[in-house]
Amino acid sequence: MAILLLGCWEERQYRTKTNRLFVAVLSIQTLLLIGDSAICLLLNEPTSGKIPLVKTLTLITDIMAVVLTVAYTYFLSNFISQKKPISFVFPHAVSAICGVVILLWIFCLFNDWYIWYDADGNQIEGPLYKLIWLLGTLLLIFCVLFTVWHHRVLGRRDTCILATYGIFPLIGYLLESYWPVTPLLLAPTLSLVLLYVILHTQQTRSAMEQEIQLAHMETKLAKQSAELSDSRINIMLSQIQPHFLFNALTSISVLCEKNPMKAQTALNDFTDYLRGNLDSLRRTAPVPFSKELKHIKIYLSLEQMRFESELNVVYDIEADSFLLPALTVQPLVENAVKYGVGKKPGGGTVTISTREEAICFSITVADDGVGYDPQETQYDGRTHIGIDNVRARLAAMVGGTLTIQSEKGRGTSATIQLPKEKLT
Numbered sequence: 001m002a003i004l005l006l007g008c009w010e011e012r013q014y015r016t017k018t019n020r021l022f023v024a025v026l027s028i029q030t031l032l033l034i035g036d037s038a039i040c041l042l043l044n045e046p047t048s049g050k051i052p053l054v055k056t057l058t059l060i061t062d063i064m065a066v067v068l069t070v071a072y073t074y075f076l077s078n079f080i081s082q083k084k085p086i087s088f089v090f091p092h093a094v095s096a097i098c099g100v101v102i103l104l105w106i107f108c109l110f111n112d113w114y115i116w117y118d119a120d121g122n123q124i125e126g127p128l129y130k131l132i133w134l135l136g137t138l139l140l141i142f143c144v145l146f147t148v149w150h151h152r153v154l155g156r157r158d159t160c161i162l163a164t165y166g167i168f169p170l171i172g173y174l175l176e177s178y179w180p181v182t183p184l185l186l187a188p189t190l191s192l193v194l195l196y197v198i199l200h201t202q203q204t205r206s207a208m209e210q211e212i213q214l215a216h217m218e219t220k221l222a223k224q225s226a227e228l229s230d231s232r233i234n235i236m237l238s239q240i241q242p243h244f245l246f247n248a249l250t251s252i253s254v255l256c257e258k259n260p261m262k263a264q265t266a267l268n269d270f271t272d273y274l275r276g277n278l279d280s281l282r283r284t285a286p287v288p289f290s291k292e293l294k295h296i297k298i299y300l301s302l303e304q305m306r307f308e309s310e311l312n313v314v315y316d317i318e319a320d321s322f323l324l325p326a327l328t329v330q331p332l333v334e335n336a337v338k339y340g341v342g343k344k345p346g347g348g349t350v351t352i353s354t355r356e357e358a359i360c361f362s363i364t365v366a367d368d369g370v371g372y373d374p375q376e377t378q379y380d381g382r383t384h385i386g387i388d389n390v391r392a393r394l395a396a397m398v399g400g401t402l403t404i405q406s407e408k409g410r411g412t413s414a415t416i417q418l419p420k421e422k423l424t
């Protein structure tokens with residue numbers, strides 16, 4: 001019994017009401033076994049001085065046996081109610097009957113109406129012994145009938161095991177008529193071992209079901225999180241695509257006025273570019289840098305047709321075997337042309353460089369244009385969708401960063417860093 005109690009506490013089965021009641025049943029049964037063992041030791045060498053102690057211990061163990069019956073009926077009712085709501089009239093009725101039995105035992109403590117012992121330690125039955133024994137037997141029978149009554153709810157296995165709590169002691173009573181040394185307390189002990197198996201199996205099954213449900217919930221949450229992330233990326237990408245298209249078409253529009261022949265060539269190139277690369281504009285997954293660079297070169301060729309000698313472009317590419325979110329370098333190049341070199345009298349140079357470092361790939365877009373004061377730009381009241389968009393997509397998709405440094409009159413440098421661990 002001590003091992004079963006330790007098992008229940010180790011598995012924390014006492015957290016539910018049903019399992020706490022089962023722990024109470026085990027505890028009372030353990031005390032009963034200890035009390036019965038003490039009585040057997042005292043009667044092994046009986047003396048007149050030990051008889052009052054034996055009688056008192058007998059009364060205490062009998063009362064615990066009744067309390068055990070009450071605790072078991074409440075455990076049984078709670079166990080069944082976990083599967084189907086039921087009335088608790090039965091355990092209340094058993095409690096009332098057991099209360100009457102306890103009162104009778106207390107009354108018999110002051111006389112010999114229940115049991116008494118002679119000088120040799122032999123137990124002598126009193127006039128109320130048969131009545132109290134009959135009440136106890138009826139309670140066991142009622143427990144069996146109550147269990148069988150709910151067999152459809154419990155199922156065959158649980159019904160058989162729960163019924164043993166009443167059947168095993170009844171068999172013990174019958175054996176006692178022919179074999180006086182029958183250990184009656186071993187009958188409910190064996191039944192409680194079987195009940196522990198039920199609860200242990202139920203607890204294990206419940207834990208597995210909870211783990212499966214938790215795994216499903218985690219998978220569902222991960223899927224929802226990924227869908228939300230994709231949705232945010234789609235929204236951000238939908239913001240940046242018109243930005244690129246608008247700038248390219250604006251450049252062609254300017255060429256139409258300055259050089260119609262170049263405008264026609266640019267429009268043809270841009271049409272071919274859109275036909276072959278429109279899918280990449282809609283991609284939310286990272287793309288090869290070489291593809292991003294191709295888009296940039298087409299855009300810059302359009303702008304060079306517009307600015308002519310006022311726009312110089314330098315490509316310092318040392319690394320290109322990596323991925324990055326689509327259209328992340330493009331807005332930086334557009335800003336370098338439009339707000340840097342484009343506003344500088346006489347134009348300037350835009351330099352695009354890449355490096356492979358120990359823990360990351362870096363991309364730098366620099367210009368020697370007019371530059372700006374970062375503090376003034378931060379509070380200029382304008383919305384910087386392009387830059388904010390790039391930063392957000394870099395962080396969300398590859399854990400990248402964007403750092404911008406600028407100085408009035410000297411130009412601007414924008415650097416993207418892409419951690420290698422996020423790109424593998």
